[in-house]
Amino acid sequence: MNLIEVKNLKKYFPIRKTPFSKPIYVKAVNDVTLDIPKGSIFAVVGESGSGKTTLGRTILKLLDPTSGRILFSGQDITDLKPKEMRAIRRKMQIVPQDPYNSLHPRKLVKDIVGEGLKIHFKMRSSEIYERVREILGYVGLREEHMFRYPHEFSGGQRQRIAIARALVLRPEFIVLDEPTSALDVSVQARVLKLLKDLKREFSLTYLFITHDLAVVDYMADRCAVMYLGKVVEIGSKDDIFYRTSHPYTRLLMNAVPSVDPRNKKDKVIPKGEIPNPVNPPSGCPFHPRCPYAKGICKEKEPDIVEVNEGHWVKCHFPL
Amino acid sequence: MKGDLLTVKNLRVIFHTYRGIIKALNGVNIWINKRERLGLVGETGCGKSVTSLSIMRLIEEPGEIVDGEIIFDGRDLLKLPESEMMKIRGKEISMIFQEPISALNPVFKVGYQIAEAIAHAENVSMKDAYGKVKDALEMVGLDWKRTMNLYPHELSGGMAQRVMIAMALVTKPKLLIADEPTSALDVTIQAQILKLLDELIKEMGSAVMMITHDMGVAAEFCDKIAVMYAGNVVEYAKTEEIFENPLHPYTRGLLKAVPRIGRSEELEGVPGVVPDLVDPPPGCRFHPRCGDRLDVCSSKKPELVEVEEGHFVACHLFHGGVRT
Amino acid sequence: MEYQESERISRWRPLIEDLKHTMYLWRKNKLAMIGTVIILGFIIVAIFAPVLAPYDPYQQNLHNRLAPPSREHLLGTDQFGRDVLSRIIWGTRIELKIIFLVTVISTAIGTIIGLISGYFGGAVDEILMRITDMFLAFPSLVLAMAFAAALGPSLTNAIIAISVITWTVYARLVRAETMKIKSTLYIEAIRALGAGTFRILFLHILPMTISPILVQMTLRMGTIILTAAGLGFLGLGAQPPTPEWGAMVSDGRLYMMNAWWISTFSGLAIALVVLGFNLLGDGIRDILDPRLRR
Numbered sequence: 001m002n003l004i005e006v007k008n009l010k011k012y013f014p015i016r017k018t019p020f021s022k023p024i025y026v027k028a029v030n031d032v033t034l035d036i037p038k039g040s041i042f043a044v045v046g047e048s049g050s051g052k053t054t055l056g057r058t059i060l061k062l063l064d065p066t067s068g069r070i071l072f073s074g075q076d077i078t079d080l081k082p083k084e085m086r087a088i089r090r091k092m093q094i095v096p097q098d099p100y101n102s103l104h105p106r107k108l109v110k111d112i113v114g115e116g117l118k119i120h121f122k123m124r125s126s127e128i129y130e131r132v133r134e135i136l137g138y139v140g141l142r143e144e145h146m147f148r149y150p151h152e153f154s155g156g157q158r159q160r161i162a163i164a165r166a167l168v169l170r171p172e173f174i175v176l177d178e179p180t181s182a183l184d185v186s187v188q189a190r191v192l193k194l195l196k197d198l199k200r201e202f203s204l205t206y207l208f209i210t211h212d213l214a215v216v217d218y219m220a221d222r223c224a225v226m227y228l229g230k231v232v233e234i235g236s237k238d239d240i241f242y243r244t245s246h247p248y249t250r251l252l253m254n255a256v257p258s259v260d261p262r263n264k265k266d267k268v269i270p271k272g273e274i275p276n277p278v279n280p281p282s283g284c285p286f287h288p289r290c291p292y293a294k295g296i297c298k299e300k301e302p303d304i305v306e307v308n309e310g311h312w313v314k315c316h317f318p319l
Numbered sequence: 320m321k322g323d324l325l326t327v328k329n330l331r332v333i334f335h336t337y338r339g340i341i342k343a344l345n346g347v348n349i350w351i352n353k354r355e356r357l358g359l360v361g362e363t364g365c366g367k368s369v370t371s372l373s374i375m376r377l378i379e380e381p382g383e384i385v386d387g388e389i390i391f392d393g394r395d396l397l398k399l400p401e402s403e404m405m406k407i408r409g410k411e412i413s414m415i416f417q418e419p420i421s422a423l424n425p426v427f428k429v430g431y432q433i434a435e436a437i438a439h440a441e442n443v444s445m446k447d448a449y450g451k452v453k454d455a456l457e458m459v460g461l462d463w464k465r466t467m468n469l470y471p472h473e474l475s476g477g478m479a480q481r482v483m484i485a486m487a488l489v490t491k492p493k494l495l496i497a498d499e500p501t502s503a504l505d506v507t508i509q510a511q512i513l514k515l516l517d518e519l520i521k522e523m524g525s526a527v528m529m530i531t532h533d534m535g536v537a538a539e540f541c542d543k544i545a546v547m548y549a550g551n552v553v554e555y556a557k558t559e560e561i562f563e564n565p566l567h568p569y570t571r572g573l574l575k576a577v578p579r580i581g582r583s584e585e586l587e588g589v590p591g592v593v594p595d596l597v598d599p600p601p602g603c604r605f606h607p608r609c610g611d612r613l614d615v616c617s618s619k620k621p622e623l624v625e626v627e628e629g630h631f632v633a634c635h636l637f638h639g640g641v642r643t
Numbered sequence: 644m645e646y647q648e649s650e651r652i653s654r655w656r657p658l659i660e661d662l663k664h665t666m667y668l669w670r671k672n673k674l675a676m677i678g679t680v681i682i683l684g685f686i687i688v689a690i691f692a693p694v695l696a697p698y699d700p701y702q703q704n705l706h707n708r709l710a711p712p713s714r715e716h717l718l719g720t721d722q723f724g725r726d727v728l729s730r731i732i733w734g735t736r737i738e739l740k741i742i743f744l745v746t747v748i749s750t751a752i753g754t755i756i757g758l759i760s761g762y763f764g765g766a767v768d769e770i771l772m773r774i775t776d777m778f779l780a781f782p783s784l785v786l787a788m789a790f791a792a793a794l795g796p797s798l799t800n801a802i803i804a805i806s807v808i809t810w811t812v813y814a815r816l817v818r819a820e821t822m823k824i825k826s827t828l829y830i831e832a833i834r835a836l837g838a839g840t841f842r843i844l845f846l847h848i849l850p851m852t853i854s855p856i857l858v859q860m861t862l863r864m865g866t867i868i869l870t871a872a873g874l875g876f877l878g879l880g881a882q883p884p885t886p887e888w889g890a891m892v893s894d895g896r897l898y899m900m901n902a903w904w905i906s907t908f909s910g911l912a913i914a915l916v917v918l919g920f921n922l923l924g925d926g927i928r929d930i931l932d933p934r935l936r937r
Contacts, residue, residue: 047505048476062835089837102828106850116836152660154592155363165832184362184532189576190588211506214578218586241580255510257535259562259579269514270507273475337667 002071003173003205004036004059009068011051011058015278026277028054030229031068036173036222041199041206043220043237045213045252049277050226052209053097056175059207060092061085072173090120093166097178099158103150109136109161110146116169135168136161138201139194156187160194167202175207180215192219213256217241222310225249228277228285235311245313247290284316292317320623320631322350324526325374325494330387332369332378339597343369343382345550345604348623349528351494356520356527358541358558360534362573364593365547367530371496374528375414376404392493410440413487417499419479423471429482430467433489440490455485459515477508484516491523498530513540534577538562546570549594549604552623556630566632568609603635611636668930675926681919689735696729700886709902719904721894723884727905730886731912737887738916741802741871742864748806750860753813754852758844760814761821772818775811783808784873791879798887801880805870809863816859820852854931862924865917872913888913 009032014023029051036042046052057063059070061077069078077088096102103112114132117123123131133143139160150158159179166174176195180188192215199206208219216223217237224234225246233246244250251270272289275281281288287297294317302316320326332344344366351357359367372378374389376396389396391412396404416422424432430452437448437455456463459481471479480500487495497516501509513536520527531537537544537558544561546554546569554567565571572589591608594600600607606616615635623633669675688695697717704724712719718727760771778786790804824830825848833847868888874880875889883890888909895905 047507057831060835062831086837086839089835092835094832094835096828096832098828102832104829104833104847104851115833115838119837119839119842157592162832165836169836185534186362186573186576186589188588189578189586192578192586193588212578213506214580214582217580217582218578252506253580255506256580257509257513257533257539259535259538259574259577269510271511273477274505274508337664 001038002035003038003073004207005069005071006032006034006055006059007069007071008033009055009058009070010066011054011063012066024278027229027280028277029058030280032226032229032231034224034231034234036205036207038172038205039203040221041208041219043208043210043216043223044226045210045216045223046226047211047252047274049228049274051229051277052226053177055226056094056177056207056209060089060094060175062094086120090116090169091171092173092175093169093171094175094177095159095162095166095179098182099155099162100182102162103158103165105150107149108146109141109148109150112150113146113161113165113168116165120169131168132164135164138167138198139164154187155183156191159183159191163191163194163198167198170202171204173205173207175209177209178211179208181210181212188215195219213253225252228275228280230285230314232286232315233311233313235307235313239308239311243308243311245307245311245318246315247292247319248286250319251289251291284314292319320348320350320625322352322355324353324355324392325349325351325528326388326390327370327374328388328390330370330373330389331385332366332373333383333385335381335383336597341596342599343550343596344373345599345620347387347547347550348552349545349555351526351528353493354524354526355543356529356541358537358544359528359530359547360532360537360544360573361547362532362593364549364596366550367547368498370547371414371498371528371530374496375408375412376401377408409436410490411492412494412496413490413492414496414498415480415483415487415500418503419476419483419500420471420474422483423479425471427470428467429469429471429474433467433482433486436486437489451489455489456482458488458519459485461485475508476504477512480504480512481515484512484519488519488523488525492525494526494528495520496528496530499532500529501536502531502533509536516540534574546573549599550596551604551633552631553605553633554631555623560627560630564627564630566626566630566637567605567634568611568636569605603633665930669926672926672929674922675930678919678922678924678926681915682923685735685916685919686739688732689739692732692736696726696732698726698729700725700730700733701884702726709898711902712904718908719902721891721905722898722902725884727891727908730891731888731908734886734888734891734909734912737798737881737885738868738871741798741805742867744802745805745809745867745871746860746864748802749809749863750813750856752806753810754817754849754856756810756814757817757819757852758821758848761818762825762840762844762848764822768818771814775814778808778811781808784870787870787874788877788879791874796879796882798881798885801871801874804874804879805867808870809867812859812863813856816855817852820855821848824848824851858924858928858931861920861927865920865924868913868917868920 009029011029012025012027014025016023032055044052044055054063058065065078069076072088072092110132113135114128117128117131132146136145141157141160180191183191198204210216220237222236223240224231225248227248233240233249240249244253251268254268255270268291270289283299284297284302287293290297296316302314304312304314305318306312307318327347327349330344330347334341334343347366347370349370359370361367373384378384384397433452433455434445434448437451438445452467453463456466461478461481474482501512504512529537529541541558544556544558545552546567548569554561554570561570565574575587576589578586589608594604602618603616603621606612609616613635621633621635623631626632626637702725706724707720708722708724710716710720716726716728721727756771760768786808787804790807791800794800794803830843830847833843871880872889872892875887876893881887881890891909892906895909898905
């Protein structure tokens, strides 16, 4: 059963040179279709300009979709008005990327984490206090931490506060936007483990946005690889890593510096810069940098090909 | 513990704040030989950036270098007058930084800034320097005609880093300090930049001190690795040694925490938090978080000693060169 | 549990730490200290005016008019024989009242307009900003004079007039801050939590704008006094016999040649207090500067 279904989602940002001229569009999310099974960790991987961050926010309706449909638990939420969205919001939360900026700097932790409860439920403050204390315990923080300000905490602790804030409403779905990118490696390991434990404990579904393939390998069940607003490959984790089909995915994996120093193989180094999403290349957006590109790649956008069950790729010449 | 190019001995640096004195570097020992690549690895607050800034004598108030020696090519940099230091900075020792676009001057075109670097490095006039900008940009793989006239904010991250590399290497420095040069870049761009650095460094014959928190980058790029924690170097060895035979409990903990593609075991973090350097733990600064600590660890600071050939550890578990 | 943290802290610690840090920065900043001393002195004089003033400021003594500074009248007497020193001391209360009321009114108006303008953008922003521009287009003193003259010369009307020209500063400031803050991650997170507009504006964005508002308020106070003095000088503010400093400077004009002390000491009082507020405002701005703090 799919918790989230995204169909042909597009999110374009208009840029105008003057308030009156015709706008050009940054095609941040450019026709994305994917399904997130309930109870899974679904990773979205990409570099700058891939649109992964915009995708996460659009699914949560923090940005209004330009076109396409978003379904939550079978319900079409694309056109819901803000009032109607409020009830849904309780069930879908976000843990943002930068722990140093995602908590209100002038509020105590207990207010930051408890605010969600104040917005959605009519609870007595003693009840709110109890729930906040409880949820902080789950993420490994103590009662006295409730009376501190965010700047008193380290990055890892702040991220746990952000996780607590998302969890206190007992959501079903959480978008984790690069939750550990700003953290040290040893802290990252603990936060990732915590996220796995919490998922089990609270029966959560995650959309995990990251640029780090090693983290994908550790966390994800299914994975989508994005490039310039399009999903170029999507499949189970094993499909992506062991039955790699798209040249970009292969390039991405090769580019990750290997911690095994004996692995200094001759790698195919990707050439060129990542193009600007305002002016994506014609045909397949990856063709200027693709080592296997042929004539057709420049002219025609590739169709979606099913490589094996549950594994799709958008390429004229899948590997 | 001496390098024929750079030897840092017992470096101590403090910072004055309203809460007290931050003992940022607590007797750091580092050494690099000519043409060698050293990776300085550690997490936030370990002092790796402070170490590199100290070598460049760029520590300012409220920071203060209070003890130690930095012997570069036979001279103690800490004893040099500023005028002498200026001849070394940007010429014999160059530095590249993490956020390349921010590290460039936003109001001058790229061509001008490179010319400035060349003029300083080769002691020529700006006019002559301008003639060499083309070579510099081609060296780093950029379209010189176009790039010369761009402003830093018009560059992509990768392009800006190439410009920085051009500016740093145009002087053929003996030592290049690279402070997290690819941390802010996308993975595919990072691969390009590291390859570029690799080729150019080989050509120039420079030594490199690569500061990074990314163990993969250190593994691929560096010959030797120094692991830092809370103001000390806790382990120093050849790259393969560090990964195959890590000795210090912190190094082992760090390696267990790094996710790797194809790795099946659970990740393990290092328990506890990084210590407050205003009131650091006595003895070994890692001891409160160490699963293997002995009694002596809380009272006596372990020195960096050679335990196996070329492999140095600062840990009481390896007292006197013998594994206890 | 594996994740337990190992520190124990009390509830008040973060607030005390913050205060300690603020005090440290304050003490380090000499100019801020000077400003603080001046303003504290100003406030103390205002509070204890009845005790400090040697004479009744309204008490006329026509036998002793235009007397130079002496032991009985430290700053001399004015054209009605009233003690200049006492009038200056009691004048602090007038000034304080003006500053307080103008600040409260203009900050309230300006902040609300700024919040709405900055948060909603679009047409609302355009309209509100054009209105603000209209007010800014006039030289402030001229506009204040026009209002004061139209409403009739009195202290209350002077306060209204000065408020009318001051709110624009806060509107622009708060609008700029709001636009910056509304795109931060923590505001986005609170939107994801389902917070409504009112909650976001007043419980989340407003608290973040307090620092810059505080700095502006302090810096503005000097200008407010000067404007009030200007209006008073022109007869558009407090009416005689109220001991408002600007009016006193004006009164003394006729006697500059032979009784210089009337205008001079009143003028010096104005200058000193304005200086104090400016130093204090600069100091507060430095102290609240986030880069210096962390």
